[in-house]
Amino acid sequence: xxxxxxxxxxxxxxxxxxxxxxxxxxxxxxxxxxxxxxxxxxxxxxxxxxxxxxxxxxxxxxxxxxxxxxxxxxxxxxxxxxxxxxxxxxxxxxxxxxxxxxxxxxxxxxxxxxxxxxxxxxxxxxxxxxxxxxxxxxxxxxxxxxxxxxxxxxxxxxxxxxxxxxxxxxxxxxxxxxxxxxxxxxxxxxxxxxxxxxxxxxxxxxxxxxxxxxxxxxxxxxxxxxxx
Numbered sequence: 299x300x301x302x303x304x305x306x307x308x309x310x311x312x313x314x315x316x317x318x319x320x321x322x323x324x325x326x327x328x329x330x331x332x333x334x335x336x337x338x339x340x341x342x343x344x345x346x347x348x349x350x351x352x353x354x355x356x357x358x359x360x361x362x363x364x365x366x367x368x369x370x371x372x373x374x375x376x377x378x379x380x381x382x383x384x385x386x387x388x389x390x391x392x393x394x395x396x397x398x399x400x401x402x403x404x405x406x407x408x409x410x411x412x413x414x415x416x417x418x419x420x421x422x423x424x425x426x427x428x429x430x431x432x433x434x435x436x437x438x439x440x441x442x443x444x445x446x447x448x449x450x451x452x453x454x455x456x457x458x459x460x461x462x463x464x465x466x467x468x469x470x471x472x473x474x475x476x477x478x479x480x481x482x483x484x485x486x487x488x489x490x491x492x493x494x495x496x497x498x499x500x501x502x503x504x505x506x507x508x509x510x511x512x513x514x515x516x517x518x519x520x521x522x523x524x525x526x
Contacts, residue, residue: 317352327409328342330409368417378399379400390498391504393491394488395509397456397480398480398508400464401480404464404467406514415461422450431456466479476510477510484505
């Protein structure tokens with residue numbers, strides 16, 4: 299009897315997870331291509347193939363779903379940044395490579411890129427989700443690589459340029475052009491943070507070539523993209 303009850307509970311849990319994932323995928327697609335105010339819960343449940351009651355079993359409201367999606371997308375991008383930079387100790391290289399990760403991942407996953415372009419500025423704090431950016435900025439300051447009056451300003455600037463880069467990459471259908479664009483944005487970011495122009499160009503060129511042009515397939519297994 300207990301085994302049967304456990305199996306039923308396990309099946310129910312799996313069904314709940316699948317339903318939640320369907321709602322998140324539907325929301326990501328709808329929110330990523332238009333203003334969130336224009337998307338209704340009816341639109342979301344229709345795209346997910348479920349009911350309103352089911353929606354409310356998972357989320358309090360539309361904003362709760364938005365927050366969940368943003369967290370999932372950002373977590374995917376940030377996990378890639380962390381893995382690509384594993385073992386890298388120079389702050390400037392880490393920042394350039396992380397920015398190029400956002401460009402390459404947008405090429406590989408345009409839907410996620412649309413969501414990043416629309417929503418990334420919703421969280422500019424120094425909390426856990428932004429620990430990668432904050433950590434690299436703190437490292438750059440400690441190494442004397444960066445010159446920033448206020449840490450929060452650096453975080454806002456980096457996410458602003460990330461948003462602009464992702465939006466630009468979404469309009470680009472040519473890998474060579476996307477690589478060049480990422481290199482230019484990366485160089486602009488490093489120069490603004492205080493890196494010498496010649497070195498900023500070299501670091502950005504290397505990062506764009508290794509990550510944007512070549513993609514993640516050439517990375518070791520431990521540095522491959524995690525799934526949502």
